[in-house]
Amino acid sequence: xxxxxxxxxxxxxxxxxxxxxTRPIEEETIRxxxxxxxxxxxxxxxxxxxxxxxxNEEDRERLCRAAFGQQQVRIAPVTFIVLGDLEGLExxxxxxxxxxELGVLPEGKxxxxxxxxxxVYADPHAARDEALRSASLASMTLMLAAxxxxxxxxxxxxxxxxxxxxxxEIEDRFLPVMLIAVGYxxxxxxxxxxxxEVDEILSFDRSRRF
Numbered sequence: 616x617x618x619x620x621x622x623x624x625x626x627x628x629x630x631x632x633x634x635x636x637t638r639p640i641e642e643e644t645i646r647x648x649x650x651x652x653x654x655x656x657x658x659x660x661x662x663x664x665x666x667x668x669x670x671n672e673e674d675r676e677r678l679c680r681a682a683f684g685q686q687q688v689r690i691a692p693v694t695f696i697v698l699g700d701l702e703g704l705e706x707x708x709x710x711x712x713x714x715x716e717l718g719v720l721p722e723g724k725x726x727x728x729x730x731x732x733x734x735v736y737a738d739p740h741a742a743r744d745e746a747l748r749s750a751s752l753a754s755m756t757l758m759l760a761a762x763x764x765x766x767x768x769x770x771x772x773x774x775x776x777x778x779x780x781x782x783x784e785i786e787d788r789f790l791p792v793m794l795i796a797v798g799y800x801x802x803x804x805x806x807x808x809x810x811x812e813v814d815e816i817l818s819f820d821r822s823r824r825f
Contacts, residue, residue, distance in 0.1 A: 625762055628805050632767035633687045635798035640692045644764065645670075648797070649695075651760035655752040659732045660710055663703040663749035665789060666757075667696040674783075681778040682794060687769050691796035696779060697754045698789040699746025704736045743790065750792040757795060767800040 645668050657663055669678050670693050678696070679689035688694050707729055714720035736742040758768040771794040779791050818824055 625759060627807070629759065629762045630767075630803070630805060630807055631769045632796075632798075632800045632803065633769055634801040635687065635691045635767070635796070636801040638692065638799045640766070640798065644766075645693055648757055648760050648764070652753040652757035655749070655756045657749040657752070658735075658745050659707060659728050660714070661700075661703045661707055661732065661745075661749070662710065663700045663746045664753035665698040665700055665750075667698065667783060667785070669694045669696060669783075677782050678774075678779070678794070681782055682771055682774040685771055685773065687796040688771065688794060691769075691798040693797050695757065695795040695797065696783065696785075697750050697757075697792045697795060698785065699743075699750035699792050700788060701739070701742050701746050701790055702788045703746065703749075704732055704742070707732055746790055747792055750790075754793055754795055757797075761797050765799075766797055767803060769796045770794070771796065 649666050649668075652664065652666070653662065655664070669675055669688075675689050675691075675694065678694060679685065682688045711720060711725035711729060715722050715725050736745065754770060758770065761768045774791070774794055776791050779785065780787075780789075785791065815825070
Protein backbone atom coordinates (compact mmCIF):
# COMPACT_ATOMS: atom_id res chain seq x y z
CA UNK A 616 0.00 0.00 0.00
CA UNK A 617 1.38 3.42 -0.92
CA UNK A 618 2.14 5.63 2.07
CA UNK A 619 -0.05 8.70 2.20
CA UNK A 620 -0.02 11.57 4.67
CA UNK A 621 -2.14 14.75 4.53
CA UNK A 622 0.99 16.76 3.78
CA UNK A 623 1.68 14.65 0.70
CA UNK A 624 -1.84 15.37 -0.51
CA UNK A 625 -1.13 19.06 0.04
CA UNK A 626 1.97 18.86 -2.17
CA UNK A 627 0.03 17.17 -4.94
CA UNK A 628 -2.89 19.57 -4.87
CA UNK A 629 -0.82 22.77 -4.88
CA UNK A 630 -0.92 24.63 -8.17
CA UNK A 631 0.30 28.05 -9.22
CA UNK A 632 -2.58 30.53 -9.32
CA UNK A 633 -2.83 33.72 -11.36
CA UNK A 634 -6.35 34.93 -10.49
CA UNK A 635 -7.42 35.92 -6.99
CA UNK A 636 -10.60 37.31 -5.50
CA THR A 637 -10.72 40.62 -3.63
CA ARG A 638 -10.89 39.29 -0.09
CA PRO A 639 -8.09 40.79 2.02
CA ILE A 640 -5.69 38.69 4.08
CA GLU A 641 -5.43 39.66 7.73
CA GLU A 642 -2.08 40.82 9.06
CA GLU A 643 -2.21 37.98 11.58
CA THR A 644 -2.32 35.47 8.71
CA ILE A 645 0.55 37.18 6.89
CA ARG A 646 2.64 36.99 10.05
CA UNK A 647 1.71 33.33 10.49
CA UNK A 648 2.81 32.51 6.93
CA UNK A 649 6.19 34.12 7.52
CA UNK A 650 6.53 32.30 10.84
CA UNK A 651 5.79 29.03 9.02
CA UNK A 652 8.35 29.89 6.32
CA UNK A 653 10.98 30.62 8.96
CA UNK A 654 10.91 26.94 9.97
CA UNK A 655 12.84 26.16 6.78
CA UNK A 656 16.43 24.92 6.99
CA UNK A 657 19.41 27.18 6.31
CA UNK A 658 23.17 26.86 6.43
CA UNK A 659 24.38 27.12 10.05
CA UNK A 660 20.83 28.26 10.88
CA UNK A 661 21.71 31.75 9.65
CA UNK A 662 18.17 32.21 8.29
CA UNK A 663 19.09 34.38 5.31
CA UNK A 664 15.46 34.97 4.27
CA UNK A 665 13.64 38.29 4.62
CA UNK A 666 10.12 39.17 3.45
CA UNK A 667 8.43 42.37 2.30
CA UNK A 668 4.63 42.00 2.32
CA UNK A 669 3.24 44.33 -0.34
CA UNK A 670 -0.42 45.08 0.41
CA ASN A 671 -1.60 48.58 -0.40
CA GLU A 672 -2.96 49.31 -3.86
CA GLU A 673 -0.34 51.88 -4.85
CA ASP A 674 2.54 49.58 -3.97
CA ARG A 675 0.89 46.62 -5.70
CA GLU A 676 0.64 48.69 -8.87
CA ARG A 677 4.28 49.70 -8.52
CA LEU A 678 5.35 46.09 -8.01
CA CYS A 679 3.21 44.97 -10.96
CA ARG A 680 5.12 47.36 -13.22
CA ALA A 681 8.44 46.00 -11.92
CA ALA A 682 7.12 42.49 -12.66
CA PHE A 683 6.58 43.35 -16.33
CA GLY A 684 2.83 43.78 -15.89
CA GLN A 685 2.05 40.34 -14.48
CA GLN A 686 -1.45 40.99 -13.20
CA GLN A 687 -1.48 38.55 -10.29
CA VAL A 688 0.87 40.94 -8.48
CA ARG A 689 -1.69 43.73 -8.80
CA ILE A 690 -4.73 41.54 -8.05
CA ALA A 691 -3.48 39.43 -5.13
CA PRO A 692 -4.17 41.00 -1.72
CA VAL A 693 -0.52 40.45 -0.77
CA THR A 694 2.62 39.70 -2.71
CA PHE A 695 5.76 38.82 -0.82
CA ILE A 696 9.10 40.07 -2.06
CA VAL A 697 11.39 37.30 -0.83
CA LEU A 698 14.91 38.51 -0.15
CA GLY A 699 18.18 36.74 0.59
CA ASP A 700 20.47 38.47 3.07
CA LEU A 701 24.00 38.56 1.62
CA GLU A 702 25.34 39.58 5.04
CA GLY A 703 23.21 37.25 7.13
CA LEU A 704 26.32 35.90 8.81
CA GLU A 705 26.42 38.90 11.14
CA UNK A 706 23.35 37.61 13.01
CA UNK A 707 24.84 34.17 13.68
CA UNK A 708 26.43 34.97 17.09
CA UNK A 709 23.08 36.21 18.43
CA UNK A 710 21.22 33.24 16.96
CA UNK A 711 23.76 30.87 18.50
CA UNK A 712 23.58 32.53 21.91
CA UNK A 713 19.85 31.91 21.98
CA UNK A 714 20.34 28.30 20.85
CA UNK A 715 22.94 27.70 23.57
CA GLU A 716 20.69 29.25 26.23
CA LEU A 717 17.83 26.98 25.11
CA GLY A 718 20.11 23.96 25.33
CA VAL A 719 19.63 22.95 21.68
CA LEU A 720 23.22 23.73 20.63
CA PRO A 721 26.39 23.00 22.62
CA GLU A 722 28.50 26.10 23.18
CA GLY A 723 31.59 24.51 21.66
CA LYS A 724 29.69 23.61 18.50
CA UNK A 725 28.26 27.12 18.30
CA UNK A 726 31.75 28.65 18.34
CA UNK A 727 32.95 26.13 15.75
CA UNK A 728 30.00 27.02 13.50
CA UNK A 729 30.82 30.71 13.75
CA UNK A 730 34.47 30.17 12.77
CA UNK A 731 33.58 27.86 9.89
CA UNK A 732 30.76 30.06 8.59
CA UNK A 733 33.00 33.14 8.69
CA UNK A 734 35.56 31.28 6.59
CA VAL A 735 33.01 29.92 4.08
CA TYR A 736 31.05 33.13 3.58
CA ALA A 737 34.08 35.38 3.30
CA ASP A 738 33.69 34.45 -0.35
CA PRO A 739 30.93 36.75 -1.74
CA HIS A 740 29.95 34.13 -4.34
CA ALA A 741 29.36 31.57 -1.60
CA ALA A 742 27.40 34.12 0.42
CA ARG A 743 25.21 34.92 -2.59
CA ASP A 744 24.62 31.25 -3.40
CA GLU A 745 23.53 30.52 0.16
CA ALA A 746 21.24 33.56 0.30
CA LEU A 747 19.55 32.26 -2.85
CA ARG A 748 19.26 28.71 -1.50
CA SER A 749 17.86 29.70 1.87
CA ALA A 750 15.37 32.20 0.46
CA SER A 751 14.20 29.61 -2.08
CA LEU A 752 13.64 26.99 0.62
CA ALA A 753 11.64 29.49 2.68
CA SER A 754 9.61 30.45 -0.40
CA MET A 755 8.47 26.89 -0.99
CA THR A 756 7.57 26.49 2.67
CA LEU A 757 5.53 29.70 2.54
CA MET A 758 3.60 28.48 -0.50
CA LEU A 759 2.79 25.16 1.14
CA ALA A 760 1.79 26.96 4.32
CA ALA A 761 -0.54 29.16 2.27
CA UNK A 762 -2.08 26.04 0.71
CA UNK A 763 -2.59 24.50 4.14
CA UNK A 764 -4.39 27.65 5.31
CA UNK A 765 -6.85 27.60 2.42
CA UNK A 766 -4.99 30.20 0.38
CA UNK A 767 -3.42 29.94 -3.05
CA UNK A 768 -0.13 31.27 -4.35
CA UNK A 769 1.91 31.89 -7.44
CA UNK A 770 5.67 32.32 -7.56
CA UNK A 771 7.21 34.75 -10.04
CA UNK A 772 10.85 34.96 -11.04
CA UNK A 773 10.23 37.43 -13.87
CA UNK A 774 10.81 40.92 -12.49
CA UNK A 775 13.25 43.79 -12.74
CA UNK A 776 15.51 43.33 -9.72
CA UNK A 777 16.95 46.84 -9.85
CA UNK A 778 13.53 48.43 -10.11
CA UNK A 779 12.18 46.41 -7.19
CA UNK A 780 15.16 47.47 -5.08
CA UNK A 781 14.72 51.12 -6.04
CA UNK A 782 10.94 51.25 -5.70
CA UNK A 783 10.90 49.52 -2.32
CA GLU A 784 14.14 51.03 -0.96
CA ILE A 785 15.80 47.66 -0.48
CA GLU A 786 19.36 47.85 0.80
CA ASP A 787 22.26 46.48 -1.22
CA ARG A 788 22.79 43.68 1.26
CA PHE A 789 19.46 42.10 0.26
CA LEU A 790 18.97 40.19 -2.98
CA PRO A 791 15.40 39.88 -4.34
CA VAL A 792 14.98 36.16 -5.09
CA MET A 793 11.34 35.85 -6.08
CA LEU A 794 7.85 37.28 -5.73
CA ILE A 795 5.02 35.20 -4.26
CA ALA A 796 1.46 36.37 -4.87
CA VAL A 797 -0.91 35.05 -2.19
CA GLY A 798 -4.66 35.23 -1.83
CA TYR A 799 -7.96 33.40 -2.06
CA UNK A 800 -8.30 31.92 -5.54
CA UNK A 801 -11.02 33.34 -7.76
CA UNK A 802 -10.98 30.09 -9.70
CA UNK A 803 -8.97 27.01 -8.91
CA UNK A 804 -8.14 24.04 -11.08
CA UNK A 805 -6.44 21.38 -8.96
CA UNK A 806 -4.93 19.66 -11.98
CA UNK A 807 -1.18 20.16 -11.98
CA UNK A 808 0.85 20.73 -15.10
CA UNK A 809 2.58 17.54 -16.35
CA UNK A 810 5.71 16.50 -14.48
CA UNK A 811 8.63 14.50 -15.82
CA GLU A 812 8.61 10.84 -14.82
CA VAL A 813 10.82 9.84 -11.90
CA ASP A 814 13.05 7.73 -14.16
CA GLU A 815 13.85 10.87 -16.14
CA ILE A 816 15.01 12.86 -13.12
CA LEU A 817 16.44 10.26 -10.73
CA SER A 818 19.66 8.29 -10.86
CA PHE A 819 21.37 6.25 -8.16
CA ASP A 820 24.96 6.62 -7.06
CA ARG A 821 27.37 7.13 -9.98
CA SER A 822 25.16 5.75 -12.74
CA ARG A 823 23.84 9.01 -14.23
CA ARG A 824 21.46 8.43 -17.12
CA PHE A 825 19.63 11.73 -17.53
